[in-house]
Amino acid sequence: MTAQSQRLLEIQDLFVQFPVPRGMVGAIRKRPRQTVKAVDGVSLHLDRGEMVALVGESGCGKTTTAHSILRMVEPTSGSILLDDIDVTQYAPRKMRPLRRHMQMIYQDPYESLDPRFRVRQTIAEPMHIHRLPGDRDAAVTEALERAGLVPTDLYSERFPHELSGGQRQRVAIAASLVLNPSLLVADEPVSMLDVSVRAGILSLLDGLRKDGLGILMITHDLSTAAHFADRIAVMYLGRIVEQGIAKEVVRNPQHPYTKALLSVVPPRDPRNRKTPQILRGETPDAVRIPAGCRFHPRCPAAQDRCKLEDPALHRPVSAQTSESHQAACLLV
Amino acid sequence: MSDGSRLLDVRDLNVWFDLGNDRTLHAVQNVSFTMDAGRRFGLVGESGCGKTTSILAVMGLLPPSATVSGQIILNGEDIMAEGEKTIRSHRWNDIAMIFQGAMNALNPVKRVGHQIVEPMELHGYAEGEAAEKRSRELLDLVGIPPDRADRFPHELSGGMRQRAAIAMSLACEPKILLADEPTTALDVMVQAQILRLLVSLSDDLGLALVLVTHDLPAVSEVCQDAAVMYAGEIVETGTMDELFHDPKHPYTRLLFAATPDLFGDEQVLSIAGSPPRLDEPLVGCPFCPRCDSDFARCVHERPVLRELSFGHLAACHLNDIAEQT
Numbered sequence: 001m002t003a004q005s006q007r008l009l010e011i012q013d014l015f016v017q018f019p020v021p022r023g024m025v026g027a028i029r030k031r032p033r034q035t036v037k038a039v040d041g042v043s044l045h046l047d048r049g050e051m052v053a054l055v056g057e058s059g060c061g062k063t064t065t066a067h068s069i070l071r072m073v074e075p076t077s078g079s080i081l082l083d084d085i086d087v088t089q090y091a092p093r094k095m096r097p098l099r100r101h102m103q104m105i106y107q108d109p110y111e112s113l114d115p116r117f118r119v120r121q122t123i124a125e126p127m128h129i130h131r132l133p134g135d136r137d138a139a140v141t142e143a144l145e146r147a148g149l150v151p152t153d154l155y156s157e158r159f160p161h162e163l164s165g166g167q168r169q170r171v172a173i174a175a176s177l178v179l180n181p182s183l184l185v186a187d188e189p190v191s192m193l194d195v196s197v198r199a200g201i202l203s204l205l206d207g208l209r210k211d212g213l214g215i216l217m218i219t220h221d222l223s224t225a226a227h228f229a230d231r232i233a234v235m236y237l238g239r240i241v242e243q244g245i246a247k248e249v250v251r252n253p254q255h256p257y258t259k260a261l262l263s264v265v266p267p268r269d270p271r272n273r274k275t276p277q278i279l280r281g282e283t284p285d286a287v288r289i290p291a292g293c294r295f296h297p298r299c300p301a302a303q304d305r306c307k308l309e310d311p312a313l314h315r316p317v318s319a320q321t322s323e324s325h326q327a328a329c330l331l332v
Numbered sequence: 333m334s335d336g337s338r339l340l341d342v343r344d345l346n347v348w349f350d351l352g353n354d355r356t357l358h359a360v361q362n363v364s365f366t367m368d369a370g371r372r373f374g375l376v377g378e379s380g381c382g383k384t385t386s387i388l389a390v391m392g393l394l395p396p397s398a399t400v401s402g403q404i405i406l407n408g409e410d411i412m413a414e415g416e417k418t419i420r421s422h423r424w425n426d427i428a429m430i431f432q433g434a435m436n437a438l439n440p441v442k443r444v445g446h447q448i449v450e451p452m453e454l455h456g457y458a459e460g461e462a463a464e465k466r467s468r469e470l471l472d473l474v475g476i477p478p479d480r481a482d483r484f485p486h487e488l489s490g491g492m493r494q495r496a497a498i499a500m501s502l503a504c505e506p507k508i509l510l511a512d513e514p515t516t517a518l519d520v521m522v523q524a525q526i527l528r529l530l531v532s533l534s535d536d537l538g539l540a541l542v543l544v545t546h547d548l549p550a551v552s553e554v555c556q557d558a559a560v561m562y563a564g565e566i567v568e569t570g571t572m573d574e575l576f577h578d579p580k581h582p583y584t585r586l587l588f589a590a591t592p593d594l595f596g597d598e599q600v601l602s603i604a605g606s607p608p609r610l611d612e613p614l615v616g617c618p619f620c621p622r623c624d625s626d627f628a629r630c631v632h633e634r635p636v637l638r639e640l641s642f643g644h645l646a647a648c649h650l651n652d653i654a655e656q657t
Contacts, residue, residue, distance in 0.1 A: 200602035223592040264524035266549035270572040
């Protein structure tokens with residue numbers, strides 16, 4: 001564990017809301033303005049050399065949270081400190097030099113690479129954009145090596161269509177590493193890849209983490225998160241409902257939502273089949289977030305007071321969990 | 333194993349694609365499997381291993397550039413024998429399919445209910461009132477409130493659209509359902525809902541289900557047995573228990589080792605290299621360059637699929653050594 005390392009990222013009380021267009025008729029009739037509360041009070045931190053997995057169903061706000069760190073969406077309120085600099089206070093023009101330090105890799109390496117760019121050009125482009133001085137060829141070679149594309153001259157002149165899915169994702173990683181970022185946001189980095197190459201990409205990220213890079217991984221695959229992340233934060237409807245050390249969240253979940261999510265992950269071994277606890281329906285609408293605990297309409301353990309009180313993240317009272325383990329449930 | 337009792341018997345299926353310039357790609361190589369009512373069978377492997385092509389061949393839906401050989405025996409009748417003419421009468425009536433990404437392939441300008449009625453009318457199963465009524469029953473069966481029949485696809489969530497696609501495949505009461513990656517691109521919770529739906533459909537209606545996926549845990553959850561495909565051929569087939577606890581092909585073992593388990597502590601390992609090109613003739617074992625236990629014989633001699641114990645088949649030379657010692 002890397003508990004001693006410095007704090008890299010600190011998100012405090014982040015809110016991101018998008019207005020819902022009400023249309024001309026709605027405006028004339030003065031229908032109330034509605035907002036999608038995509039991120040509804042998220043606090044999260046990430047240390048150097050740490051990998052945090054943000055997990056949850058689609059629409060829970062995990063990608064919006066990540067995008068607001070890079071200011072690809074405008075946060076409504078809250079602060080995001082990267083190395084003690086509040087990125088939410090930066091004018092959009094001033095963001096560019098800051099973005100050097102935070103890079104993002106995307107889910108689909110078939111879409112994220114320019115098909116007309118050779119690998120070398122793809123990796124060199126960020127340096128052109130950021131007008132970095134120095135030996136760019138050497139930097140490209142180094143990035144290729146760090147991304148595991150060796151021997152580098154075998155790959156540098158190729159086009160994306162000449163590469164496999166796993167190799168493409170490595171190129172995308174190399175293109176972000178070339179700027180020497182301190183934070184890497186990986187949005188579902190392996191879900192489009194074949195099972196046989198997933199582990200390779202994840203071990204690559206794991207190696208980069210050990211070299212001191214902070215990685216925020218967005219995923220809906222709990223097995224991957226349990227294996228590769230240091231900590232897991234589970235999001236539901238715009239808020240973190242449970243967070244803690246990855247292995248502990250998986251083995252000793254406290255929030256009913258986390259328990260349900262874990263129960264539906266099929267085990268590899270057919271002898272370990274268990275009864276999944278399937279929640280009805282899908283994540284509700286982020287326009288109308290339920291009063292009280294936001295999870296209560298789907299919660300199998302909900303009580304009357306869950307409809308009234310909105311629980312905050314706290315250390316479970318009864319459970320044998322470590323200090324950092326928190327859940328937002330009235331019943332723990 | 334008499335032919336009469338088998339619902340579906342696929343024998344020595346081969347598919348070649350014409351690439352032009354006298355080049356062909358041998359996409360499916362000697363694939364055989366059988367299906368009985370209520371049985372759930374998984375077809376697993378990496379992308380490009382021929383699993384989707386195999387089931388498209390069974391549906392008779394491959395493009396004209398494909399050449400298919402082999403037998404597809406449905407209820408004792410070879411539906412390949414007379415080509416399109418015979419397959420057509422069975423398609424959707426006896427064998428139906430949930431296509432990959434079906435939830436995004438619904439017609440956006442037609443109401444969901446109507447899209448379920450369409451195959452019924454097209455295949456002469458039911459018409460008018462009766463078809464309407466059945467479409468509502470089907471929606472109910474897959475867990476969509478029947479009043480949603482009047483909705484357009486964009487008004488439904490991803491999981492609901494996938495359920496609608498399943499309802500559509502069941503329109504003409506098929507006996508065999510081929511599901512191509514029915515849960516990829518869906519959320520964990522919705523994935524679990526859809527898998528449970530498929531299991532209950534096969535239990536309640538006696539449907540034979542072929543689940544095509546690269547998601548091994550999903551196959552473990554749903555299927556009794558499975559075939560692992562590599563480079564166009566089946567390299568191992570057996571019960572899920574045999575495949576996991578007693579794999580007889582290194583590829584099966586490595587594929588499981590590459591899949592992280594929620595509670596497992598063991599290291600997750602990727603399989604180095606990539607599958608061979610199928611537009612060139614294969615020499616030796618196709619998996620040999622990526623194998624961790626290959627030896628001299630693997631380089632030049634191609635192993636054949638051989639029965640090792642009842643119902644457990646594998647194509648690997650290691651099994652010969654194991655038997656000799």
